[in-house]
Amino acid sequence: MQSLETYGSLGTVSSLSISRLGFLMLPSNLPLARPAMSWASSLATADQEEEQAGVVLQRTVAYIGAPFCEGQNLVGTDLAPTALREAGLQAALARIGWDWEDQGDIDFKAHFRELRGAGGEATVEYQHTIQLYREWVSSGMAENFSTWVSRKRKRKRAAQGGAEEGVLSTHTPGQVDNSAMIGSGLRLVYDAVDMAARGxxxxxxxxxxxxxxxxxxxALHRTYPDLAVIWIDAHADANTPETSPSGHYHGMPAAHLMGWFDQEKPVDGFEWFPHKGCLSESRLAYVGLRDIDAQEGKLLRRSSVHCFTMREVDKHGIAKVIESALQAVDPNGRRPLHLSLDIDGIDPHFAPGTGTCARGGLSYREIHYICEELALTRRLVSMDLVEVNPALDAPPPSGPMHGDDPTIKASPQTVRLAAELVLSALGKTILPA
Known part of the structure; x- marks a missing residue:
């Protein structure tokens, strides 16, 4: 495991990134708009190194809704793709020069019903949940979504004289719970991301x-084999089936990517996944860690993964930490970058709408700074935004504050923050261009 102290005194990563451009969006002195012919012509004069590295001019966001909550035992995260759309993310991105291609939501529920041989009412069930969310927004969101739905269902049960049944789940040590279902569902994500990245x-x-x-x-690794990853999270998500206390796959994806799963024990449902992983340990940097399982911590300490916990943030400040993280995974400032942003990396005071809150997280400005710095590299090619749970979110404040983006509609607190972070990662700045 590598931490900030390992790197000592560093040069300015952002200056390295901008002076030797390998993956580009737009030069920093141009407004965020579709590139003009003069800029396209200037690419022809790029030196040989830049041509070999490849130049990417991205001005279109491919929005993929992945309402997948089978990797853990809470529902609600499946509402997030719709919540971000309803918040006005498309209009907000258009305001800073981005085109929008909405790929829709992957229909996991229909897929799972098909696997079980059951029929096709899954889409109707999912649309009913979305309709409930929209009704809650229209109601004024005076209480959180879960409380509102609970009251609504209690009234309905009272009228019908019925009762809900609970379902208990058990975990078998050394296994991924529901792996066949999870693996087959994630294959749909893989295919959707692969197609969008190739485009x-x-x-x-x-x-x-x-x-x-x-x-x-x-999937991104297929298009960008030199990909480096900045992973924002309270948790490392680096358990294996053997070390996981819960068996929940949402605590294992990083370990799976790095090939830490037992090679002699293939995971049912993941036959499509790279058998030995695809992400080198040294290409992954965590920022914001503060809740790590004991055995997971041992795996990290024995690895070459770069870990920047909240202690490093406290000691050195977020500017030094993100500079060091970028230097660690991309020392020459030329690799394409991916941001995997778990909303629980942020302190629950700012982002209460998530299922695994941990005290002492990143502040509002610290997480925005991270996203802004990644945008400035001109090499950020993709982003995951996960664990936003509108069902657990706080109602929105009574009115807007000065400086709020006018294109973002009244939304629950965490949903609004998530939309703002996408804008920062895609180039929105405090001083307009």
Whole structure:
């Protein structure tokens, strides 16, 4: 495991990134708009190194809804892709010069019903949940979504004289719970991300839980074999089936990507996944860690993964930490970058709408700074946004604050923050261009 102290005194990563461009969006002195012919012509004069590295001019966001919550035992994250759309993300991105290609939501429920041989009412069930979310927004969101739905269902049960049944789940040590279902579902994410990446768009995959990262990053690796990953999270998600206390796959995707799963014990449902992983340990940097399982910690300490916990953030400040993280995974400032952003990396004071809150996380400005710095590299090619759970979110404040983006509609607190972070990662700045 590598930490900030390992790197000592570093040069300025952002200056390295901008002076030797390998993966580009737009030069920093141009407005965020579709590139003009003069800029296209200037690419022809790029030196041989830049041509070999490849130049990517991305001005289209491919939005992939991945409402997948089977990697853990809470529902609600499946609402996030719709919640981000309803918040006005498309209009907000258009305001800073991005085109939008909405790939829709992957229909996991229909897929799972088909696997079980059951019929096709899954889409109707999912649309009913989305309709409930829209009704809650229209109601004024005076209480959180879960409380509102609970009251609504209690009234309905009272009228019908019925009762809900609970379902208990058990975990078998050394196994991934529901692996066949999870693996087959994540294959759909893999295919969707692979197609979008090959089309040259900036791929924004909105979960869902963090399970989707194994599929999205594995797919991106096909288009960008030199990919480096910045992983924002309270948790490392680096357990194996043998070390996991819960068996929940959303705590394992990083380990799976790095090939830490037992090679002699293939995971049912993941026959499509790279058998030995696809992400080198040294290409992964965590920022914001503060809740790590004991055996998971031992795996990290024995690895070459770069870990920047909240202690490093406290000691050195977020500017030094993200500079060091970028230097660690991309020392020459030339690799394409992927941001895997778990909303629970942020302190629950700012992002309460998530299922695994941990105290002492990143502040509002610290997480925005991270996203802004990644945008400035001009090499960010994709992003996961996961674990946003509107069902657990706080109602929105009573009114907007000065400086709020006017294109983002009234939304629950965490949903609004998630939309803002996408904008920062895609180039929105405090001083307009």
């Amino acid at each position: 040259g768009s900036f791929v924004l995959t909105v979960g869902g839980d963090h399970s989707i990262a194994s599929a999205s990053i594995a």
